[in-house]
Amino acid sequence: MSQPSxxxxxxIRYELKSSINKAAFYFxxxxxxxxxxxxxxxxxxGIKFINPDFLxxxxxxxxxxxxxxxxxxxxxxxxxxxxxxxxxxIMARLSxxxxxxxxxxxxxxxxxxxxxxxxxxxxxxxxxxxFAWMEFPSYTSGIFLLAYTLIAVWGxxxxxxxxxxxxxxSQWYILGGLLWFPWIFVIGQFFLNWFPxxxxxxxxxxxxxxxxxxxxxxxxxxxxxxxYFIPKLSSTPIRSYHMSALAFWSFVLFASWSxxxxxxxxxxxxxxxxxxxxxxxxxxxxxxxxxxNLIGTAFVNPNQLKNKLALKFITFGSVAFIVHLFxxxxxTFSSIDSVAHFTMIYEAHHWQLIYGFFSMIxxxxxxxxxxxxxxxxxxxxxxxxxxxxxxxxxxIILLIALYVGGWQQGTQYNTAEISFLEIANNLTLxxxxxxxxxxxxxxxxxxxxxxxxxxxLCKLLDALPxxxxxxxxxxx
Amino acid sequence: xxxxxxxxxxxFIVLTSSFLGLISxxxxxxxxxxxxxxxxxxxxxxEPTLVEGDPLYPMKLSGLSEQGHxxxxxxxxxxxxxxxxxxxxxxxxxxxxxxxxxxxxxxxxMQSNVLLGFSRIGPDLSSVGARKNDINWHLLHLYNxxxxxxxxxxxxxxxxxxxxxxxxxxxxxxxxxxxxxSEYSPKEGIAIIPTKRAIALVEYLINLDINYNLPEAVVxxxxxGE
Numbered sequence: 133m134s135q136p137s138x139x140x141x142x143x144i145r146y147e148l149k150s151s152i153n154k155a156a157f158y159f160x161x162x163x164x165x166x167x168x169x170x171x172x173x174x175x176x177x178g179i180k181f182i183n184p185d186f187l188x189x190x191x192x193x194x195x196x197x198x199x200x201x202x203x204x205x206x207x208x209x210x211x212x213x214x215x216x217x218x219x220x221x222i223m224a225r226l227s228x229x230x231x232x233x234x235x236x237x238x239x240x241x242x243x244x245x246x247x248x249x250x251x252x253x254x255x256x257x258x259x260x261x262x263f264a265w266m267e268f269p270s271y272t273s274g275i276f277l278l279a280y281t282l283i284a285v286w287g288x289x290x291x292x293x294x295x296x297x298x299x300x301x302s303q304w305y306i307l308g309g310l311l312w313f314p315w316i317f318v319i320g321q322f323f324l325n326w327f328p329x330x331x332x333x334x335x336x337x338x339x340x341x342x343x344x345x346x347x348x349x350x351x352x353x354x355x356x357x358x359x360y361f362i363p364k365l366s367s368t369p370i371r372s373y374h375m376s377a378l379a380f381w382s383f384v385l386f387a388s389w390s391x392x393x394x395x396x397x398x399x400x401x402x403x404x405x406x407x408x409x410x411x412x413x414x415x416x417x418x419x420x421x422x423x424x425n426l427i428g429t430a431f432v433n434p435n436q437l438k439n440k441l442a443l444k445f446i447t448f449g450s451v452a453f454i455v456h457l458f459x460x461x462x463x464t465f466s467s468i469d470s471v472a473h474f475t476m477i478y479e480a481h482h483w484q485l486i487y488g489f490f491s492m493i494x495x496x497x498x499x500x501x502x503x504x505x506x507x508x509x510x511x512x513x514x515x516x517x518x519x520x521x522x523x524x525x526x527x528i529i530l531l532i533a534l535y536v537g538g539w540q541q542g543t544q545y546n547t548a549e550i551s552f553l554e555i556a557n558n559l560t561l562x563x564x565x566x567x568x569x570x571x572x573x574x575x576x577x578x579x580x581x582x583x584x585x586x587x588x589l590c591k592l593l594d595a596l597p598x599x600x601x602x603x604x605x606x607x608x
Numbered sequence: 609x610x611x612x613x614x615x616x617x618x619x620f621i622v623l624t625s626s627f628l629g630l631i632s633x634x635x636x637x638x639x640x641x642x643x644x645x646x647x648x649x650x651x652x653x654x655e656p657t658l659v660e661g662d663p664l665y666p667m668k669l670s671g672l673s674e675q676g677h678x679x680x681x682x683x684x685x686x687x688x689x690x691x692x693x694x695x696x697x698x699x700x701x702x703x704x705x706x707x708x709x710x711x712x713x714x715x716x717x718m719q720s721n722v723l724l725g726f727s728r729i730g731p732d733l734s735s736v737g738a739r740k741n742d743i744n745w746h747l748l749h750l751y752n753x754x755x756x757x758x759x760x761x762x763x764x765x766x767x768x769x770x771x772x773x774x775x776x777x778x779x780x781x782x783x784x785x786x787x788x789x790s791e792y793s794p795k796e797g798i799a800i801i802p803t804k805r806a807i808a809l810v811e812y813l814i815n816l817d818i819n820y821n822l823p824e825a826v827v828x829x830x831x832x833g834e
Contacts, residue, residue, distance in 0.1 A: 196684015258682040262721040331717040388626040397694035474728035
């Protein structure tokens, strides 16, 4: 089960010399730390649905705040730091240039994490906002923005200074994501926190914000990684690559317009939701192209898929993503929505995107990137493979619990004779299954952190004796 | 660099178009909603105008309610409770008595933060004040939901209350009244009194009520469905 690095020795030297290296490790370590913390929050939240009394005496641990801290650590902690680590590396590789000013990148990364820490403390003491997925207090938003500007500009500069004339699908997605994020972020903060608009306009902007953070920030970068790693790891060119431009433009345009489907039935103008439903259904076009481009390529070489850990993660993530898009379409049908709205199905849908798709892609990317950057491969692939199995098992159990439990919740809700208390009590089994899934994910995430940090430690320990020998030789 | 500018232009158009199409146009449509009387009358020129002297709806929140609204946000209640009544064909909101009519955009214009919500682990709270206006019930329910709703998944909020020894120096006339023989009752000589925060939150909850008429939304259901 060895996994020979496909990098030539030139590439490795190039990587080790490049100034981005320290910053890349900083982002990788931050991402892993926030991921572990977020899954701890998820487990605490899961226990509260079985025993509401758990930790209830402490205000900071009340369910609403745990959920807010979970969302913030996921989006601003794990996802963003992972993006900074991987997106820059891909951008530099494909542009055949190096990311300059690694020092500024490092400082900006520290500022970003300070903002997030401040945000979490703020949520803990009760400064959270009223808006899901952007609960971090508004006084941190300026710091996030400052840090982001200092970080993102180097990725964009790398593309601008690229030394070859080609541009690859990966680069479009990453450039798009890097440019869209600050814009979405500012619009959300401006209209909801700095100068709040009135009435349901807040909900409209909130729905637009969540949708765009998911589909124009997390998705493009993860898709960029897919378009980079799948052909590289399966040693096959992307199937029907000529379709990828159509997939890119149709996906980002339709996905950005499809955000109001969160508001079906809400007190907003009906034309808004209708427009978004049309665009959500139109997502079938990019979804089919992604299927051919990504899944089609990954399965060309089944041997590679079996032997390469990173490819396993990334293929799992791609499948989860395409299923996610189809579920998004189905959820806009009004007969389905009348059952699914307000149930755990939406929670499942978000988990599927953030963990099933995004995190799996980035686990794969990290398992490729860290050994490459360190020039030191895993001695045994047992634990990394176990990580894959646990992550896959955990997310599948979690999704089954939330989708099936959510559907039961919705049908019982629509039977007016069943009281709310009964509905809640009938969810016990699914809540237990959900907790089981979350615990497995927690173990998988800890294992992920363990695997990568032992690799880092092994590398350091290997370097240590050489260093002391040199010293001894010098002294004698 | 031709490619770069085309790409940048496209990236710009994608987000601008969805911003203009979805947000600017709804700002335009909904940005000028004002309070209204329950019905309108025609003036001399034949245009509908407000009835003079009638109360305006939705009403402005009182200072205490507004504090309660902030508590609601701070405790993250929105994670499990929605505040919207959907149309009949989209679920049993009306039948379950969440409101006597569907909610409309005008209902929300006086709120500093709109909490439509996205999940219903607990019931909708659009008109919770009309369903339950017993302050003691709400306080008990916040102190520990198991007292009023055994088996509820809602967390208790004991930190919104203080346990004090009953004595002549401390006023305990607003202490919680527990049901007889409740296993959650405090020990003899101890009273559970709500803090200002709990009082504000309950004030907010019992004032949540959309069972008034608006020109575009008339109350259609009269039984509360309880």
